[in-house]
Amino acid sequence: MSLLIPSIQDRHDALGHLDVREWFAETVTKALQDEKSRDNFKWSFEVVPGFFAQSDEKTDDVKFNYAFNNIGRLKSWDDLIEELKDLNRNAKPNEVYKLVTCARHGEGFHNIVVDKYGIQAWSEKWSHLNTDGELEYGPDTMLSEKGIEQARQNHEVWEKEIKEHGAPLPDKFYVSPLQRSMWTLQYTWEGLRSADQKAVIVEKLRERYGSHTCNKRSTKSIIEKRFSEYGYEFEDGFSEEDSLHTDEQETHHHHCVRTNDFCQELFEKDWDSQANAVDREKALANTFISTTSHAGTISELLTVFNHRPFAISTGGMIPVVVKATRRID
Numbered sequence: 001m002s003l004l005i006p007s008i009q010d011r012h013d014a015l016g017h018l019d020v021r022e023w024f025a026e027t028v029t030k031a032l033q034d035e036k037s038r039d040n041f042k043w044s045f046e047v048v049p050g051f052f053a054q055s056d057e058k059t060d061d062v063k064f065n066y067a068f069n070n071i072g073r074l075k076s077w078d079d080l081i082e083e084l085k086d087l088n089r090n091a092k093p094n095e096v097y098k099l100v101t102c103a104r105h106g107e108g109f110h111n112i113v114v115d116k117y118g119i120q121a122w123s124e125k126w127s128h129l130n131t132d133g134e135l136e137y138g139p140d141t142m143l144s145e146k147g148i149e150q151a152r153q154n155h156e157v158w159e160k161e162i163k164e165h166g167a168p169l170p171d172k173f174y175v176s177p178l179q180r181s182m183w184t185l186q187y188t189w190e191g192l193r194s195a196d197q198k199a200v201i202v203e204k205l206r207e208r209y210g211s212h213t214c215n216k217r218s219t220k221s222i223i224e225k226r227f228s229e230y231g232y233e234f235e236d237g238f239s240e241e242d243s244l245h246t247d248e249q250e251t252h253h254h255h256c257v258r259t260n261d262f263c264q265e266l267f268e269k270d271w272d273s274q275a276n277a278v279d280r281e282k283a284l285a286n287t288f289i290s291t292t293s294h295a296g297t298i299s300e301l302l303t304v305f306n307h308r309p310f311a312i313s314t315g316g317m318i319p320v321v322v323k324a325t326r327r328i329d
Contacts, residue, residue, distance in 0.1 A: 002138065002317055003315060004014075004150060009114065010311045013299060014299055015311070020256050023253055042326055043256055043263065043324045046306050047322065051075070052072040052318075054072045055308065055320065058101035061102040062106075066316070072218060077166040080322050086320070087323075088284055088287065094278065095278065097322065098324070100320050104316050105181040105315070110127075111147075112135060117132075118254075132186065154315060154317065155188050155192070170290035171288045174199070174292075175202065176205040177203060179226065181293075184220075184315065186227070189290075193231070201233065205293040208250040208251075209245050209246075216242055216245040219240055219242070245289035258300055259297060259300035263304050280327070295312060298312055307320055
Protein backbone atom coordinates (compact mmCIF):
# COMPACT_ATOMS: atom_id res chain seq x y z
CA MET A 1 0.00 0.00 0.00
CA SER A 2 1.32 3.42 -0.91
CA LEU A 3 1.93 5.80 2.00
CA LEU A 4 2.57 8.69 -0.37
CA ILE A 5 -0.97 10.07 -0.63
CA PRO A 6 -1.66 13.77 0.15
CA SER A 7 -3.95 14.51 3.10
CA ILE A 8 -6.31 17.44 3.67
CA GLN A 9 -3.53 19.15 5.65
CA ASP A 10 -1.09 18.58 2.76
CA ARG A 11 -3.58 20.25 0.45
CA HIS A 12 -3.81 23.18 2.86
CA ASP A 13 -0.02 23.45 2.98
CA ALA A 14 0.02 23.73 -0.81
CA LEU A 15 -2.90 26.13 -1.26
CA GLY A 16 -3.25 27.90 2.07
CA HIS A 17 -1.06 30.89 1.28
CA LEU A 18 -1.53 31.63 -2.41
CA ASP A 19 -1.35 35.37 -1.66
CA VAL A 20 2.40 34.88 -1.29
CA ARG A 21 2.62 34.10 -5.01
CA GLU A 22 1.12 37.43 -6.00
CA TRP A 23 3.22 39.24 -3.40
CA PHE A 24 6.41 37.57 -4.63
CA ALA A 25 5.72 38.50 -8.26
CA GLU A 26 5.18 42.12 -7.22
CA THR A 27 8.32 42.04 -5.07
CA VAL A 28 10.44 40.84 -7.99
CA THR A 29 9.03 43.53 -10.29
CA LYS A 30 9.78 46.27 -7.76
CA ALA A 31 13.23 44.90 -6.92
CA LEU A 32 14.33 44.89 -10.55
CA GLN A 33 13.69 48.63 -10.64
CA ASP A 34 15.87 49.25 -7.58
CA GLU A 35 19.66 49.15 -8.00
CA LYS A 36 20.14 48.16 -4.34
CA SER A 37 17.90 45.07 -4.44
CA ARG A 38 17.95 43.90 -8.05
CA ASP A 39 20.99 41.68 -7.51
CA ASN A 40 18.84 39.50 -5.26
CA PHE A 41 16.93 38.51 -8.40
CA LYS A 42 19.61 37.99 -11.04
CA TRP A 43 17.86 34.84 -12.25
CA SER A 44 14.25 34.47 -13.34
CA PHE A 45 12.60 31.07 -13.56
CA GLU A 46 9.93 29.26 -15.53
CA VAL A 47 8.73 25.68 -15.81
CA VAL A 48 9.34 23.75 -19.02
CA PRO A 49 6.13 21.81 -19.80
CA GLY A 50 5.90 18.38 -21.37
CA PHE A 51 8.35 16.55 -19.12
CA PHE A 52 6.26 15.70 -16.03
CA ALA A 53 2.52 15.33 -15.43
CA GLN A 54 2.70 17.41 -12.25
CA SER A 55 3.34 20.55 -14.31
CA ASP A 56 0.10 20.06 -16.24
CA GLU A 57 -2.86 21.99 -14.81
CA LYS A 58 -5.12 19.05 -15.73
CA THR A 59 -3.35 16.73 -13.28
CA ASP A 60 -5.32 16.34 -10.03
CA ASP A 61 -2.69 16.74 -7.33
CA VAL A 62 -4.78 14.98 -4.67
CA LYS A 63 -5.50 11.87 -6.76
CA PHE A 64 -2.19 11.67 -8.64
CA ASN A 65 0.35 9.23 -7.16
CA TYR A 66 3.80 9.56 -8.72
CA ALA A 67 4.89 6.26 -7.14
CA PHE A 68 2.60 4.39 -9.55
CA ASN A 69 3.30 6.66 -12.53
CA ASN A 70 7.06 6.61 -13.07
CA ILE A 71 7.40 9.72 -10.84
CA GLY A 72 5.18 11.52 -13.33
CA ARG A 73 7.52 11.55 -16.32
CA LEU A 74 5.85 11.81 -19.72
CA LYS A 75 8.71 10.32 -21.74
CA SER A 76 11.52 7.81 -21.37
CA TRP A 77 14.59 8.75 -19.37
CA ASP A 78 16.73 8.39 -22.50
CA ASP A 79 14.60 10.98 -24.28
CA LEU A 80 14.35 13.20 -21.22
CA ILE A 81 18.12 13.22 -20.66
CA GLU A 82 18.85 13.91 -24.32
CA GLU A 83 16.29 16.71 -24.53
CA LEU A 84 17.75 18.42 -21.47
CA LYS A 85 21.22 18.14 -23.01
CA ASP A 86 19.94 19.68 -26.24
CA LEU A 87 18.19 22.48 -24.37
CA ASN A 88 21.41 23.34 -22.53
CA ARG A 89 23.62 23.04 -25.59
CA ASN A 90 21.35 25.27 -27.66
CA ALA A 91 20.48 27.73 -24.90
CA LYS A 92 21.33 31.41 -25.07
CA PRO A 93 24.47 32.46 -23.16
CA ASN A 94 22.37 33.53 -20.16
CA GLU A 95 20.04 30.50 -20.05
CA VAL A 96 20.33 27.15 -18.29
CA TYR A 97 18.01 24.18 -17.74
CA LYS A 98 17.87 21.82 -14.75
CA LEU A 99 15.69 19.04 -13.42
CA VAL A 100 15.12 19.85 -9.75
CA THR A 101 13.52 17.17 -7.60
CA CYS A 102 11.80 18.60 -4.52
CA ALA A 103 11.38 15.89 -1.87
CA ARG A 104 9.50 16.38 1.39
CA HIS A 105 10.55 14.66 4.60
CA GLY A 106 8.58 11.64 5.73
CA GLU A 107 6.07 11.90 8.54
CA GLY A 108 7.60 13.28 11.74
CA PHE A 109 6.22 13.04 15.24
CA HIS A 110 5.05 16.67 14.95
CA ASN A 111 2.83 15.67 12.01
CA ILE A 112 1.16 13.08 14.23
CA VAL A 113 0.50 15.73 16.87
CA VAL A 114 -1.03 18.07 14.26
CA ASP A 115 -3.39 15.29 13.16
CA LYS A 116 -4.16 14.41 16.79
CA TYR A 117 -5.21 17.88 17.99
CA GLY A 118 -5.97 19.79 14.77
CA ILE A 119 -4.11 22.66 13.16
CA GLN A 120 -5.62 25.39 15.36
CA ALA A 121 -4.68 23.73 18.65
CA TRP A 122 -1.27 22.92 17.20
CA SER A 123 -0.66 26.54 16.23
CA GLU A 124 -1.94 27.98 19.50
CA LYS A 125 -0.44 25.52 21.99
CA TRP A 126 1.31 22.31 21.04
CA SER A 127 3.74 23.74 18.47
CA HIS A 128 5.42 25.77 21.24
CA LEU A 129 6.05 22.70 23.42
CA ASN A 130 8.43 19.76 23.04
CA THR A 131 5.93 17.05 24.00
CA ASP A 132 2.25 16.44 24.59
CA GLY A 133 3.09 13.96 27.35
CA GLU A 134 3.00 11.00 24.99
CA LEU A 135 5.15 11.98 22.00
CA GLU A 136 8.36 14.01 21.97
CA TYR A 137 8.42 16.17 18.86
CA GLY A 138 10.80 19.00 19.65
CA PRO A 139 13.32 20.31 19.21
CA ASP A 140 14.32 18.96 15.78
CA THR A 141 11.71 16.22 15.61
CA MET A 142 12.55 12.75 14.30
CA LEU A 143 10.75 10.65 11.69
CA SER A 144 7.99 8.34 12.85
CA GLU A 145 7.97 4.70 11.76
CA LYS A 146 5.56 5.69 9.00
CA GLY A 147 7.95 8.45 7.94
CA ILE A 148 10.82 5.99 7.68
CA GLU A 149 8.65 3.63 5.64
CA GLN A 150 7.65 6.50 3.32
CA ALA A 151 11.32 7.18 2.64
CA ARG A 152 11.91 3.49 1.98
CA GLN A 153 9.01 3.46 -0.48
CA ASN A 154 10.70 6.34 -2.29
CA HIS A 155 13.89 4.29 -2.31
CA GLU A 156 11.99 1.55 -4.14
CA VAL A 157 10.58 4.08 -6.60
CA TRP A 158 14.00 5.52 -7.41
CA GLU A 159 15.69 2.13 -7.50
CA LYS A 160 13.21 0.98 -10.14
CA GLU A 161 13.57 4.20 -12.13
CA ILE A 162 17.37 3.91 -12.09
CA LYS A 163 17.84 0.19 -12.63
CA GLU A 164 14.90 -0.56 -14.93
CA HIS A 165 14.29 2.72 -16.75
CA GLY A 166 17.68 4.44 -16.90
CA ALA A 167 17.12 7.40 -14.59
CA PRO A 168 20.31 9.34 -13.85
CA LEU A 169 21.58 9.79 -10.32
CA PRO A 170 21.38 13.41 -9.19
CA ASP A 171 24.53 15.40 -9.84
CA LYS A 172 24.07 17.31 -6.59
CA PHE A 173 22.19 16.64 -3.36
CA TYR A 174 21.02 19.47 -1.08
CA VAL A 175 19.20 18.96 2.21
CA SER A 176 17.67 20.90 5.08
CA PRO A 177 19.63 20.59 8.36
CA LEU A 178 16.54 19.36 10.24
CA GLN A 179 17.02 15.68 10.97
CA ARG A 180 13.66 14.57 9.58
CA SER A 181 14.80 15.77 6.15
CA MET A 182 18.30 14.37 6.50
CA TRP A 183 17.04 10.93 7.53
CA THR A 184 14.54 11.01 4.66
CA LEU A 185 17.36 11.62 2.20
CA GLN A 186 19.41 8.89 3.83
CA TYR A 187 16.69 6.22 3.74
CA THR A 188 15.65 7.23 0.21
CA TRP A 189 19.09 7.18 -1.39
CA GLU A 190 20.95 4.63 0.73
CA GLY A 191 22.68 2.19 -1.59
CA LEU A 192 21.90 4.37 -4.63
CA ARG A 193 23.99 7.48 -3.90
CA SER A 194 27.71 6.80 -4.27
CA ALA A 195 29.74 6.93 -1.06
CA ASP A 196 31.92 9.79 -2.28
CA GLN A 197 28.99 11.97 -3.39
CA LYS A 198 28.40 14.39 -0.53
CA ALA A 199 25.00 15.83 0.28
CA VAL A 200 25.26 19.52 1.18
CA ILE A 201 23.42 20.70 4.32
CA VAL A 202 21.83 24.08 3.58
CA GLU A 203 20.12 26.44 6.05
CA LYS A 204 18.02 28.08 3.33
CA LEU A 205 16.14 24.81 2.75
CA ARG A 206 14.76 24.80 6.29
CA GLU A 207 11.09 24.97 7.15
CA ARG A 208 9.83 28.30 8.53
CA TYR A 209 11.97 28.87 11.60
CA GLY A 210 11.02 30.37 14.95
CA SER A 211 8.32 29.62 17.54
CA HIS A 212 7.62 25.98 16.59
CA THR A 213 10.00 23.73 18.50
CA CYS A 214 9.95 21.03 15.82
CA ASN A 215 11.70 23.48 13.48
CA LYS A 216 14.57 24.34 15.83
CA ARG A 217 17.59 22.51 14.47
CA SER A 218 20.22 20.62 16.40
CA THR A 219 23.70 22.02 16.87
CA LYS A 220 26.27 21.55 14.14
CA SER A 221 28.20 19.14 16.39
CA ILE A 222 25.17 16.91 16.92
CA ILE A 223 24.30 16.91 13.21
CA GLU A 224 27.89 15.97 12.39
CA LYS A 225 27.84 13.17 14.95
CA ARG A 226 24.60 11.77 13.53
CA PHE A 227 25.42 11.94 9.84
CA SER A 228 29.18 12.23 9.19
CA GLU A 229 29.48 8.52 8.38
CA TYR A 230 26.80 8.80 5.68
CA GLY A 231 28.46 11.36 3.43
CA TYR A 232 27.16 14.82 4.33
CA GLU A 233 28.94 18.17 4.40
CA PHE A 234 27.95 21.60 5.67
CA GLU A 235 27.65 24.62 3.44
CA ASP A 236 30.23 27.32 4.12
CA GLY A 237 29.47 29.43 7.18
CA PHE A 238 27.17 26.92 8.88
CA SER A 239 27.00 27.97 12.54
CA GLU A 240 27.26 25.75 15.62
CA GLU A 241 24.09 27.07 17.26
CA ASP A 242 20.72 27.67 15.63
CA SER A 243 20.83 31.46 15.59
CA LEU A 244 17.77 31.68 13.32
CA HIS A 245 15.29 30.17 15.76
CA THR A 246 13.55 32.81 17.88
CA ASP A 247 10.22 33.16 19.69
CA GLU A 248 8.75 34.83 16.61
CA GLN A 249 7.89 32.66 13.62
CA GLU A 250 9.28 33.55 10.21
CA THR A 251 6.63 34.90 7.85
CA HIS A 252 5.61 33.08 4.69
CA HIS A 253 6.82 36.09 2.72
CA HIS A 254 10.31 35.98 4.22
CA HIS A 255 10.41 32.22 3.73
CA CYS A 256 9.70 32.76 0.04
CA VAL A 257 12.50 35.32 -0.26
CA ARG A 258 14.88 32.97 1.57
CA THR A 259 13.96 30.13 -0.78
CA ASN A 260 14.55 32.41 -3.74
CA ASP A 261 18.02 33.10 -2.34
CA PHE A 262 18.75 29.36 -2.44
CA CYS A 263 17.57 29.15 -6.06
CA GLN A 264 19.64 32.17 -7.05
CA GLU A 265 22.75 30.66 -5.48
CA LEU A 266 22.09 27.26 -7.06
CA PHE A 267 21.97 28.62 -10.60
CA GLU A 268 24.70 31.20 -10.04
CA LYS A 269 27.14 28.30 -9.59
CA ASP A 270 26.92 27.79 -13.38
CA TRP A 271 27.67 31.44 -14.18
CA ASP A 272 31.07 32.53 -15.54
CA SER A 273 31.33 36.19 -14.55
CA GLN A 274 34.40 36.80 -16.73
CA ALA A 275 32.72 35.45 -19.85
CA ASN A 276 29.40 37.00 -18.79
CA ALA A 277 27.73 33.74 -19.78
CA VAL A 278 26.74 30.34 -18.45
CA ASP A 279 29.65 27.94 -18.17
CA ARG A 280 28.15 25.28 -20.39
CA GLU A 281 30.42 22.53 -19.08
CA LYS A 282 29.32 23.23 -15.50
CA ALA A 283 25.68 23.42 -16.54
CA LEU A 284 25.79 20.03 -18.23
CA ALA A 285 27.58 18.51 -15.23
CA ASN A 286 24.98 19.86 -12.80
CA THR A 287 21.71 19.28 -14.63
CA PHE A 288 20.05 16.90 -12.15
CA ILE A 289 19.50 18.38 -8.70
CA SER A 290 17.99 16.70 -5.62
CA THR A 291 16.60 18.75 -2.73
CA THR A 292 15.08 17.30 0.43
CA SER A 293 13.20 19.74 2.62
CA HIS A 294 9.70 20.53 3.89
CA ALA A 295 6.13 21.25 2.80
CA GLY A 296 6.53 24.99 3.26
CA THR A 297 9.88 25.09 1.50
CA ILE A 298 8.59 23.09 -1.45
CA SER A 299 5.59 25.41 -1.71
CA GLU A 300 8.00 28.35 -1.94
CA LEU A 301 10.25 26.54 -4.43
CA LEU A 302 7.23 26.05 -6.69
CA THR A 303 6.37 29.74 -6.25
CA VAL A 304 9.88 30.86 -7.19
CA PHE A 305 9.96 28.50 -10.18
CA ASN A 306 6.51 29.70 -11.31
CA HIS A 307 5.17 26.16 -11.06
CA ARG A 308 1.50 25.52 -10.31
CA PRO A 309 0.66 24.82 -6.64
CA PHE A 310 0.79 21.09 -5.96
CA ALA A 311 -0.06 19.08 -2.83
CA ILE A 312 2.86 16.97 -1.61
CA SER A 313 2.29 14.25 0.98
CA THR A 314 4.67 13.70 3.85
CA GLY A 315 7.47 11.74 2.24
CA GLY A 316 6.32 12.84 -1.21
CA MET A 317 8.25 14.54 -3.99
CA ILE A 318 7.79 16.52 -7.18
CA PRO A 319 10.20 16.80 -10.14
CA VAL A 320 10.37 20.12 -12.00
CA VAL A 321 12.22 20.99 -15.20
CA VAL A 322 13.28 24.60 -14.75
CA LYS A 323 14.50 27.13 -17.29
CA ALA A 324 16.54 29.88 -15.63
CA THR A 325 17.45 33.12 -17.37
CA ARG A 326 20.07 35.46 -15.95
CA ARG A 327 19.69 39.18 -16.23
CA ILE A 328 22.54 40.79 -18.16
CA ASP A 329 22.96 44.48 -17.40
